[in-house]
Amino acid sequence: MNVFNEIMFIYGMTFLISMFVALVIKMLAKTIEKLPEGGFSIAAVVTVAGNNIRQAMMRNKKTVSEFKKTAAGSNDELLNFYHER
Amino acid sequence: MSGNDFGQLFQGVYTLITSETYIAVARIGLIILGLLLIYLGKKGVLEPLLMIPMGLGMATINASSMVMPDGSQGNLFVDPLTTDINKLLDLLQIDFLQPIYTFTFSNGLIACFIFMGIGSMLDISYILKRPFTSMIIAVFAEMGTILTIPIAMLFGLSIQDAASAAMVGGADGPMVLFTSLNLSKDLFVPITVVAYLYLGLTYGGYPYLIRALIPARLRGIKMTREKGNTKQISGGVKLGFASILCVVLCLLFPVAAPLFFSLFIGIAIRESGLMHVQNFIEGPLLYGSTFFLGMLLGILCEAHLILNPKILMLLVLGIVALLLSGVGGIMGGYFLYFVKKGNYNPVIGIAGVSCVPTTAKVAQKEVHKVNPQSMILPEALGANISGVITTAIITGLYITLFK
Numbered sequence: 001m002n003v004f005n006e007i008m009f010i011y012g013m014t015f016l017i018s019m020f021v022a023l024v025i026k027m028l029a030k031t032i033e034k035l036p037e038g039g040f041s042i043a044a045v046v047t048v049a050g051n052n053i054r055q056a057m058m059r060n061k062k063t064v065s066e067f068k069k070t071a072a073g074s075n076d077e078l079l080n081f082y083h084e085r
Numbered sequence: 086m087s088g089n090d091f092g093q094l095f096q097g098v099y100t101l102i103t104s105e106t107y108i109a110v111a112r113i114g115l116i117i118l119g120l121l122l123i124y125l126g127k128k129g130v131l132e133p134l135l136m137i138p139m140g141l142g143m144a145t146i147n148a149s150s151m152v153m154p155d156g157s158q159g160n161l162f163v164d165p166l167t168t169d170i171n172k173l174l175d176l177l178q179i180d181f182l183q184p185i186y187t188f189t190f191s192n193g194l195i196a197c198f199i200f201m202g203i204g205s206m207l208d209i210s211y212i213l214k215r216p217f218t219s220m221i222i223a224v225f226a227e228m229g230t231i232l233t234i235p236i237a238m239l240f241g242l243s244i245q246d247a248a249s250a251a252m253v254g255g256a257d258g259p260m261v262l263f264t265s266l267n268l269s270k271d272l273f274v275p276i277t278v279v280a281y282l283y284l285g286l287t288y289g290g291y292p293y294l295i296r297a298l299i300p301a302r303l304r305g306i307k308m309t310r311e312k313g314n315t316k317q318i319s320g321g322v323k324l325g326f327a328s329i330l331c332v333v334l335c336l337l338f339p340v341a342a343p344l345f346f347s348l349f350i351g352i353a354i355r356e357s358g359l360m361h362v363q364n365f366i367e368g369p370l371l372y373g374s375t376f377f378l379g380m381l382l383g384i385l386c387e388a389h390l391i392l393n394p395k396i397l398m399l400l401v402l403g404i405v406a407l408l409l410s411g412v413g414g415i416m417g418g419y420f421l422y423f424v425k426k427g428n429y430n431p432v433i434g435i436a437g438v439s440c441v442p443t444t445a446k447v448a449q450k451e452v453h454k455v456n457p458q459s460m461i462l463p464e465a466l467g468a469n470i471s472g473v474i475t476t477a478i479i480t481g482l483y484i485t486l487f488k
Contacts, residue, residue, distance in 0.1 A: 003235050003244075010482055011231050017337065017478050018224050018471070022216035024333055028326050029213045029318070 096151040100158050104150075111388040112147040119144030119383065130289065134372070135281060135379040142383020150387075162384050165191070165274065182384060190381050193266050195374050196259035197347035202371025203259075203441055203473070204351020205363050210318040211467035212474075213326060218421055218429075218464070223471035225417025226437025229254025229410030230479050233402055240398050245269050248483040250399055253280045254406030255476035256287060256440040258378075263344055267484045274385045275396045279403040281382060287407065287440050287447070294411045295451045299431050303422070305456030306430040308464070320356045327352040334474075338481025340488070345477060410438045414468075436465035439472025 092099035101109050122140030126133035146162055153159040163182040167173050176183045189195040212219045230251050237247035249265035249272060261280040265273035295304070331349035335342040354362050385391070418434025432452050436445040445465035452459050 003238055006244075006486075007231055007235060010479070010486070011227075013482055014227060014231070014475060014479055015224050018220040018475050019217070021330065021334070021474060021478075022220040022471075024330060025213060025216040025326060028329055029216075029322060 092152075097148050100150040100152065104158065108388050108392070111392050112150065115147045115386055115388055115391070116144045119147070119386070131282075132284075134375055135382075138376055138379035139281070139383035139386075142380045143386040144383075146384045146387045158389070160387065163381070165385060165390065182381065185377055186381060189374075189377065191266065193263045193343065195378050195381075196262045197343050198370055198374035199259045199378065200344055200347035201351040201366050202374065204348040204353075205355045205367040205371075207348075207352055207355070207441065207470055207473075208466070209323050209326060209352055209470060211463050212470045213318050213322065215464065215467055216471075219467035219471035220475070221421065222414060222417040222434055222437035222468040223439070223475040224437075225420065225434065226410050226414030226439075226468075226472055227255065227475050227479060228413025228416070229406040229408065230476065232409050233406040236405060237398075237402050240402065242395070242398070245487050246272050246395075248487050249273070249276050250402045251406055252276075252476075252480070252483070253283060253403040254410040254438075255472075255479065256284055256407060256410065256438045256444070257473060257476045258284055260344065260476050260480050262378075263341075264480050264483055267340075268487055272393065272395060272399070275391055275393050275399050278382055278386055278391065279396075279399045281379075283403045283407055284440055284443075287438070287443055290407075291411055291435055291438075291444060291447050292451055294408070295415070295432055295435055295448070298412070298415050299418075301455050304430070304432050304452055304454075305459055306422075306427070307456060307459040308428055308430055308461065320358065324353055324356040327356065330474075334477070334481075338478070338485060340484040341477055341481035344480060348473065348477065407438070411435055414438050414444075430459065430461050430464075433461050433464045433468055436468040437472045439469060439476050441469050441473060442466065444472075445469040 092103070101112060104112075119140040119142070122131065122136045122143065124140075125131040126136030126140060146160060149160050149162070150158050151160060161180055163180050163186045164176050165186060167176055173183075173187065177187065189198075231254075233251035233254055234244070234247045237250050238244065242250065245268040249261070249269035252261045252264045253276070255261070258277070258281050262273070262277050265276045269276065327349045331345055331353075334345045338345070351366055354366060414434040414437040415431060416434065417437055418429070418431030421429040421433075422431045430452060432448045436448045438444045445462060445468070448465040449460075449462045452461050
């Protein structure tokens with residue numbers, strides 16, 4: 001039983017780390033793909049990363065305003081919504 | 086001329102006659118096996134690059150046993166079991182292969198050199214285009230590397246020895262050498278020899294496994310690719326990928342950092358366009374290291390050293406590990422076939438077994454036989470390279486958990 005647990009742990013860890021690596025590869029490929037021509041400078045990386053974050057924030061903002069409009073929830077509900085996000 | 090003089094003159098024959106029967110039989114058997122490996126290497130059945138130096142080394146070491154000044158039997162090649170520093174310093178000046186063994190083999194440097202060479206030949210754009218599918222296949226194909234542990238423990242091996250033997254399922258020679266050097270000092274010679282012998286057989290054995298588990302109708306599937314997947318990936322992206330992934334993996338598993346570093350430095354050199362260095366790594370360094378590795382593995386197959394009661398068990402475990410990994414890989418292929426609703430050739434699964442690039446070539450060859458229009462090599466190479474990464478991850482896990 002002990003060995004079985006150990007084996008399952010190792011297989012699980014291998015799977016998780018491999019998926020993490022795949023995620024890193026995917027994100028890396030996507031971010032570097034967006035870099036401007038010849039742009040491996042820190043400024044270019046920061047700009048692309050910044051744009052990604054801004055876009056994500058915009059999406060989030062939109063969702064929150066939709067939430068406000070439709071649910072017209074209380075402040076507590078809104079706070080919970082933020083926490084969940 | 087007395088019998089004693091004859092013995093002094095022809096010490097190889099003398100030690101053969103005077104040693105115990107099982108040793109004498111083993112020496113003759115290993116000489117024949119060595120010669121057979123040379124023959125099979127020349128014929129192309131086994132990898133000649135490794136098998137010819139290994140076969141000749143094996144035959145030679147078992148022929149050249151002699152009487153040492155203290156009356157024991159030995160040779161003038163190498164003594165891998167010496168731990169006494171003073172004796173080692175003497176041996177470094179006497180045994181001609183001792184410096185190579187001590188300074189490159191027993192510390193894993195030769196495995197790292199080979200890994201650098203492998204890295205410098207890898208085109209990682211295949212994995213960059215489809216990281217998740219490649220990694221899923223690779224994880225499935227590690228089934229043998231993991232499930233062989235409980236089987237080996239049932240045979241009575243300790244968890245360290247079991248983990249080292251199970252690494253054969255990863256089908257990655259340098260990784261087996263690195264793990265067994267770290268976990269299983271007493272068994273690393275037979276485990277590594279078994280691993281390299283079997284790796285030569287994957288080319289011959291896996292096609293039968295594919296044909297047995299995948300019907301011709303599925304083997305001939307021609308996949309349609311997404312538009313984005315035809316785009317070229319620049320060298321800068323690949324260099325960035327290699328650098329960051331190397332750092333991430335080293336942060337996770339410092340014990341396997343030499344292997345990660347070696348693999349990714351090879352990729353980084355390739356992608357940074359340093360042609361002279363790349364030519365050196367994938368030429369003289371890789372071929373030189375493989376030659377010395379093969380030769381040393383052969384030399385280490387000396388009867389006294391390799392006649393371990395566990396060798397038969399290791400032979401069985403090695404084939405079980407490779408078989409399970411192959412089956413696991415094909416299961417991964419089937420899994421993706423169902424997930425992608427039939428737009429995935431399950432044969433790619435076998436390429437998750439990280440014998441770069443052999444298993445990818447085997448997969449493409451088997452598919453081509455059924456449907457010459459079907460090209461799966463890019464996907465197979467992606468799975469193949471992911472297999473190297475997952476095997477390195479498991480190496481890190483094993484050394485961290487079991488050392």
